[in-house]
Amino acid sequence: MFVPSITNPVGDFVREWVPKLAEYLPASIQSDTLNSIVAFLINAVICVIAVCLVNIGSAPILIYMERKVCAHVQCRLGPMRLGWHGTIQTIADVLKMLFKEVYAPAGVDKFVFFLAPLVVLIAPFMVAALIPFGENLVVADIDMGIPLIIAINGFGVLAILLGGWSSNNKYSLLGALRSGAQMISYEISFALVLLFVVMVAGSTNLMAITQTQSGTVFDWWIFKAPVLGFIAFIMFFITSTAEMNRAPFDIAEAEQELTGGYHTEYNGTPFAMFYLAEYIALVTNSSLAVTCFLGGFHAPCIGIAAVDGILTMVPGVVWFFAKVFFMIWCYMMVRWTFVRPRVDQLMSFEWKFLLPLNLLLLVAGAAYVALVG
Amino acid sequence: MSEYIILSIFLFLGAFIAAAATVVGLLLGYRTRKTKNKMLPYECGMETFGNARIQFKVGYYVFALLFLVFDVEALFLLPVMANYKEIMAGNTALSPVVVVIDLVIFVAILVSGLAYAWKKGILKWE
Numbered sequence: 024m025f026v027p028s029i030t031n032p033v034g035d036f037v038r039e040w041v042p043k044l045a046e047y048l049p050a051s052i053q054s055d056t057l058n059s060i061v062a063f064l065i066n067a068v069i070c071v072i073a074v075c076l077v078n079i080g081s082a083p084i085l086i087y088m089e090r091k092v093c094a095h096v097q098c099r100l101g102p103m104r105l106g107w108h109g110t111i112q113t114i115a116d117v118l119k120m121l122f123k124e125v126y127a128p129a130g131v132d133k134f135v136f137f138l139a140p141l142v143v144l145i146a147p148f149m150v151a152a153l154i155p156f157g158e159n160l161v162v163a164d165i166d167m168g169i170p171l172i173i174a175i176n177g178f179g180v181l182a183i184l185l186g187g188w189s190s191n192n193k194y195s196l197l198g199a200l201r202s203g204a205q206m207i208s209y210e211i212s213f214a215l216v217l218l219f220v221v222m223v224a225g226s227t228n229l230m231a232i233t234q235t236q237s238g239t240v241f242d243w244w245i246f247k248a249p250v251l252g253f254i255a256f257i258m259f260f261i262t263s264t265a266e267m268n269r270a271p272f273d274i275a276e277a278e279q280e281l282t283g284g285y286h287t288e289y290n291g292t293p294f295a296m297f298y299l300a301e302y303i304a305l306v307t308n309s310s311l312a313v314t315c316f317l318g319g320f321h322a323p324c325i326g327i328a329a330v331d332g333i334l335t336m337v338p339g340v341v342w343f344f345a346k347v348f349f350m351i352w353c354y355m356m357v358r359w360t361f362v363r364p365r366v367d368q369l370m371s372f373e374w375k376f377l378l379p380l381n382l383l384l385l386v387a388g389a390a391y392v393a394l395v396g
Numbered sequence: 397m398s399e400y401i402i403l404s405i406f407l408f409l410g411a412f413i414a415a416a417a418t419v420v421g422l423l424l425g426y427r428t429r430k431t432k433n434k435m436l437p438y439e440c441g442m443e444t445f446g447n448a449r450i451q452f453k454v455g456y457y458v459f460a461l462l463f464l465v466f467d468v469e470a471l472f473l474l475p476v477m478a479n480y481k482e483i484m485a486g487n488t489a490l491s492p493v494v495v496v497i498d499l500v501i502f503v504a505i506l507v508s509g510l511a512y513a514w515k516k517g518i519l520k521w522e
Contacts, residue, residue, distance in 0.1 A: 063398060063401075067401075067402050067405055070402060071405065071406070071409060074406070074409075075409070075413070079413075120421075121420060121421060121424050121425070122424050122425055122426065123421065123425050124425040124426055124427055124428065125418065125421040125422050125425050126427075126430070128434075128435045128436065128437055128438075129435035129436070129437075130437065130447075137418060140414045140417075140418065141410075141411040141414045141415055141418075142411070143414070144410030144411060144413060144414045145407060145408075145410040145411055146410070147410065148406050148409050148410035148413075149403065149406050149407060149410070151406075152402065152403055152406040153403075162402060162403075162406070163399040163400070163402050163403045163406075164399060165399045165400065165403070169474070170471070170474055173467075173470070173471075188449065190437070191437055191447070191449065192437040192438065193437075194438075196449070196450075196452070200452060200456055203456065203460075204456050204459050204460075207459065207460060207463040207467075208459060208463060210463065210467065211463060211466040211467055211470065214467060214470035214471075215466075215470055218470055218473055218474060218477050221474065221477045221478055222477040222478075222480050222481070223481075225478065225479070225480070225481035225482065226478060227474065227478050287438050288437065288438060291421040291425050292417040292418050292420060292421030292425075293414075293417075293418055293421070295417065295421075296414045296417060296418075300410075367520075370459070370519070371519060371520070374462075374510075374514075374519045375514065375519060378466070378510065379507075379510070382503065382506075382507060385473075385503070386503070389480065389496070389499065392480060392481055392484055393484045393492070393496070
């Protein structure tokens with residue numbers, strides 16, 4: 024029998040109303056099993072629609088935001104023509120993308136070429152299903168949260184390697200190989216930092232990790248584990264930037280060296296899928312940072328009852344997305360202010376600095392947990 | 397259980413959306429004749445020579461091997477770390493001292509592996 028998974032008011036509402044509506048059906052096909060299956064399917068559809076809205080809806084907003092942040096960092100105005108301050112510019116860009124020709128150049132492995140954009144979108148959507156957006160707002164509240172996220176992130180590397188190899192273009196291949204080496208190297212630090220969070224929080228369930236941070240700002244893991252939490256947060260920031268192939272770690276698609284990197288040969292909507300995946304990954308990685316370090320959907324209470332009363336009146340989802348957009352803004356500022364390192368500097372930074380530091384962090388965290396509890 | 401059923405839906409959701417977008421692009425996009433210049437790889441503007449799928453340097457392979465070691469390490473540490481707090485609080489049948497000694501041995505072997513690779517000069521990118 025199905026155990027209802029979506030434990031929030033919407034899910035309960037569906038489960039309550041499906042049996043009531045089923046009474047109008049002929050008595051011969053009524054059954055509790057059918058009711059629970061139908062309720063489950065309706066809930067699943069609601070989940071799918073909600074996650075699609077959050078993911079696909081956020082991409083145009085983020086592209087607009089990135090262009091504006093970039094412009095203002097460089098003392099420009101950015102898009103200004105279409106709509107108020109260029110707000111509908113990205114919608115026009117999406118329409119333009121839809122009407123571009125989709126074709127594979129000569130010498131391309133067609134099957135793999137069109138498979139790569141499909142694979143690249145798998146990871147961000149699955150991670151989005153695991154993130155607790157609010158008190159009851161999580162699609163799949165499973166105990167395997169963190170290991171599953173580490174595992175799914177591997178799909179990103181796979182898609183880039185598929186796209187780069189199939190393109191039959193030297194720049195694409197070079198970009199894909201560089202990106203593969205970079206992403207698997209930084210994935211180790213990514214996993215080890217999440218391991219630190221698992222250790223101090225004592226759980227791999229993302230909802231449980233969020234619940235350990237309830238209370239004031241100083242109960243968030245960035246501050247709760249003194250100094251260590253902050254170091255872990257900075258390391259998560261660095262490694263997730265590298266995981267997303269964003270500047271300053273964007274050697275995979277360094278325009279000045281490799282024209283476009285692994286997606287040089289792509290055009291039309293398949294290219295748009297790579298772009299979309301990049302921005303959804305920005306949302307999911309920021310969400311992960313917020314969940315693990317910045318208290319998830321908890322309000323930033325400061326311990327004064329009067330202020331906290333007002334802060335907690337705002338729903339958790341709002342706090343969650345406010346923090347996520349703050350994180351995204353940080354990623355964007357880093358992208359437009361730092362310069363890109365060379366490929367050998369990038370690799371030695373990971374293997375000779377981040378990884379030893381990460382192991383030290385784990386040891387220090389183990390000592391902290393053993394002593395303080 | 398039902399969580400995993402929903403997750404398996406999400407496993408195909410992204411791929412389905414990408415496939416739908418590709419089909420929409422194929423239907424809506426305008427088409428031009430496939431001339432020789434259009435089908436050329438986008439490289440330098442010159443005639444391209446040779447195949448792009450060449451054998452590439454072995455350095456990448458060594459990094460992949462090292463990655464495998466450390467990622468499996470993270471995987472092995474995960475169940476211990478998830479219960480580490482409980483073990484240290486003495487709520488389990490395991491003795492905290494023994495667990496710590498085991499962890500130290502485990503991490504020491506890995507660190508010595510990294511140190512060996514470092515000393516051998518494998519980590520140097522050239």
